Amino acid sequence: MGELSIEELFRxxxxxxxxxxxxxxxxFSCIIKSTLRFxxxxxxxxxxxxxxxxxxxxxxxLVPALATGNLPELENPIAMELLKTWLKDLRDSPSSVxxxxxxxx
Numbered sequence: 001m002g003e004l005s006i007e008e009l010f011r012x013x014x015x016x017x018x019x020x021x022x023x024x025x026x027x028f029s030c031i032i033k034s035t036l037r038f039x040x041x042x043x044x045x046x047x048x049x050x051x052x053x054x055x056x057x058x059x060x061x062l063v064p065a066l067a068t069g070n071l072p073e074l075e076n077p078i079a080m081e082l083l084k085t086w087l088k089d090l091r092d093s094p095s096s097v098x099x100x101x102x103x104x105x
Contacts, residue, residue: 006039006055027090031062034089038082050078058082066090 039050057079061072074080
């Protein structure tokens with residue numbers, strides 16, 4: 001699955017019936033931007049297509065990784081690298097998205 005599929009996945013998350021507060025919107029915005037940059041970088045530098053399965057695998061482990069500070073042992077190296085990218089981008093974001101997500105989890 002290519003670019004459109006990943007974007008559709010995130011559009012589905014955005015259009016869900018839940019109403020997000022500002023902190024949650026910043027969190028999701030950071031994740032979406034980070035994912036699209038990661039996808040483009042992987043394709044450009046390594047010729048690797050990041051799939052929806054890779055993103056879903058990383059999404060399943062994001063909250064536990066934020067909550068515990070521990071990384072899972074993933075057999076999917078792309079999903080692991082994406083998860084690490086998210087954690088770094090969340091930590092480095094000027095609005096401290098990761099810290100606010102832990103208090104809202």
